Amino acid sequence: MRGNHALAEAAVRSGCRYYFGYPITPQNEVPEYMSERLSKLEDGVFIQAESEIASIHMVIGASMAGGRAMTSSSSPGISLKQEGISFLAALELPAVIVNMTRGSPGLGNIAPAQSDYFQATRGGGHGDYRTIVLGPNSCQELADLTYKAFDLADEYRTPVVILGDGMLGQMMEPVELPPEVQIKKLPHKDWTLTGAKGRPSRFIRSLLLDPFEEEEHNWKLMRKYERITKEEVSWETFFADDARLMVVAFGIAARIAKGAIKRMRDEGLKVGLIRPISLWPFPSKAIKELTKKVRHFFVFEMNMGQMLEDVKLALEGNGEVHFYGRPGGIILTPLEISRVISSYYYQKKLG
Amino acid sequence: MLIKTVFSGFGGQGVIMMGYLLAVACMYEEKNVTCLPSYGAEVRGGTANCTVVISTEEIASPVASEPEFAVLMNNPSLFRFQNQVQSGGTIFLNSSMIESRPVRGDLDIFEIPVNDLAKKFPGNKVANMIMLGAFIKKSDLVSLDAMARVLKDTFGNRNPAVLKSNRSALQLGYDYLE
Numbered sequence: 001m002r003g004n005h006a007l008a009e010a011a012v013r014s015g016c017r018y019y020f021g022y023p024i025t026p027q028n029e030v031p032e033y034m035s036e037r038l039s040k041l042e043d044g045v046f047i048q049a050e051s052e053i054a055s056i057h058m059v060i061g062a063s064m065a066g067g068r069a070m071t072s073s074s075s076p077g078i079s080l081k082q083e084g085i086s087f088l089a090a091l092e093l094p095a096v097i098v099n100m101t102r103g104s105p106g107l108g109n110i111a112p113a114q115s116d117y118f119q120a121t122r123g124g125g126h127g128d129y130r131t132i133v134l135g136p137n138s139c140q141e142l143a144d145l146t147y148k149a150f151d152l153a154d155e156y157r158t159p160v161v162i163l164g165d166g167m168l169g170q171m172m173e174p175v176e177l178p179p180e181v182q183i184k185k186l187p188h189k190d191w192t193l194t195g196a197k198g199r200p201s202r203f204i205r206s207l208l209l210d211p212f213e214e215e216e217h218n219w220k221l222m223r224k225y226e227r228i229t230k231e232e233v234s235w236e237t238f239f240a241d242d243a244r245l246m247v248v249a250f251g252i253a254a255r256i257a258k259g260a261i262k263r264m265r266d267e268g269l270k271v272g273l274i275r276p277i278s279l280w281p282f283p284s285k286a287i288k289e290l291t292k293k294v295r296h297f298f299v300f301e302m303n304m305g306q307m308l309e310d311v312k313l314a315l316e317g318n319g320e321v322h323f324y325g326r327p328g329g330i331i332l333t334p335l336e337i338s339r340v341i342s343s344y345y346y347q348k349k350l351g
Numbered sequence: 352m353l354i355k356t357v358f359s360g361f362g363g364q365g366v367i368m369m370g371y372l373l374a375v376a377c378m379y380e381e382k383n384v385t386c387l388p389s390y391g392a393e394v395r396g397g398t399a400n401c402t403v404v405i406s407t408e409e410i411a412s413p414v415a416s417e418p419e420f421a422v423l424m425n426n427p428s429l430f431r432f433q434n435q436v437q438s439g440g441t442i443f444l445n446s447s448m449i450e451s452r453p454v455r456g457d458l459d460i461f462e463i464p465v466n467d468l469a470k471k472f473p474g475n476k477v478a479n480m481i482m483l484g485a486f487i488k489k490s491d492l493v494s495l496d497a498m499a500r501v502l503k504d505t506f507g508n509r510n511p512a513v514l515k516s517n518r519s520a521l522q523l524g525y526d527y528l529e
Contacts, residue, residue, distance in 0.1 A: 025392065110392055167387065167413075170388055171385060171386060171387040171388070171413055172371065172385070172386040172387075173386070173413075174378045174383075174384065255411060255412050255414075256412045256414055258411035258412060259411040259412025259414070260412075261411075262411050263416075331414055332414070333412075333414050333415065333416035334411070334412045334414060334416050335416030335417060336416070
């Protein structure tokens with residue numbers, strides 16, 4: 001299945017019945033699939049909105065009424081959605097936002113990149129907030145993480161971002177799809193706005209004119225983010241046990257790095273990989289933990305060094321960090337990146 | 352086993368379809384496979400290529416550094432990929448459209464004039480299927496039966512004439528090379 005299709009099907013199986021979007025390459029297969037799939041479901045709603053801004057606000061509405069809602073776009077479109085994402089965070093509404101990142105800034109191109117890491121992991125819009133950010137690296141993970149994202153969004157009442165890239169969306173791999181959830185059996189939401197007949201009225205709002213009230217709301221969000229940071233961190237390691245140099249990469253860059261590491265292992269170089277799966281919350285502890293055995297870290301990203309800052313923060317000055325990045329939509333082959341990594345390996349006299 | 356194949360040509364030559372069909376056939380044969388299409392923003396024209404990685408183990412990278420096979424449908428593809436193919440690798444070359452030949456001597460080269468052969472078929476659209484037939488015979492990655500099944504599943508719900516001409520084009524390509 002194509003990555004974008006796998007993601008869309010997983011969303012439907014996770015109970016998503018509301019999709020709002022606006023076309024942009026390289027994620028057009030998501031609305032394409034959703035339009036057909038949701039039109040065949042009795043309770044399915046698909047709207048191609050007049051703009052990205054409209055679509056994210058439709059998500060707010062659907063989420064407020066208790067539905068599982070999703071929107072998807074690619075870099076420039078995600079920038080347009082930031083206002084709505086800030087509102088989702090403030091209103092504590094669950095939603096899933098998919099970003100199939102492309103070469104940027106500006107309109108950029110349609111080639112895959114990872115240059116929206118900062119935007120995704122730092123909130124992106126105005127205000128003191130975070131979104132859960134998941135970075136899949138295969139079509140299977142696109143499906144699994146999207147499926148999980150809806151549960152996370154509901155559990156914490158927060159928007160969840162799936163940070164993919166153009167390559168992940170376009171490429172095809174066999175996928176085992178998760179089972180379909182029974183929407184009626186999903187946990188009850190006691191905060192939705194569905195008409196106050198027979199019950200006291202509820203409020204969902206983000207205009208809090210009293211600074212004390214706003215501060216209290218910020219603290220509440222902060223406590224929620226602390227809970228997420230404690231419980232929802234995920235990562236994966238590869239050849240980490242005896243590594244003398246650890247590569248840190250996420251998403252599709254980690255796939256390419258894995259190919260490179262296999263090559264280098266064949267040549268006897270002790271190189272391993274740690275791949276953050278949740279980009280926020282970031283697996284800082286896991287990376288710090290590695291410094292007990294490894295001193296050298298090599299961060300590889302398809303941008304100019306964004307996750308690099310999180311790695312440095314995680315290491316707190318322990319260990320040496322080297323960075324190699326290719327922005328703009330360039331896709332390195334495993335051979336090319338293995339040459340860069342191994343030359344650093346020998347420079348540092350690790351082998 | 353880890354085998355990488357690159358299909359390359361103009362947009363519209365059915366390059367990505369070849370990669371897709373090969374990937375699905377491999378999936379039917381229970382192999383691990385990734386299929387990475389790459390094309391420009393144009394609807395037709397421009398360059399298109401498709402990388403298929405097949406393995407009995409988990410596939411690390413869907414990007415191929417040094418492919419074992421390259422299926423080249425036009426001249427620019429030859430210039431772009433001839434030096435990437437592994438030493439001892441194989442090139443399938445559309446001799447109807449490619450005039451030059453690789454300068455290196457360490458490759459197996461099969462020449463198939465697929466555009467000329469496709470003229471026999473109504474609509475003249477099956478050049479890619481002829482190439483695919485020749486490719487699966489010589490690469491020995493998937494069986495003709497598996498590929499026939501994939502064709503049926505892919506084209507079966509459309510006009511039956513489309514399936515028929517694609518199927519016989521595949522066979523023609525398969526029989527073309529000794």
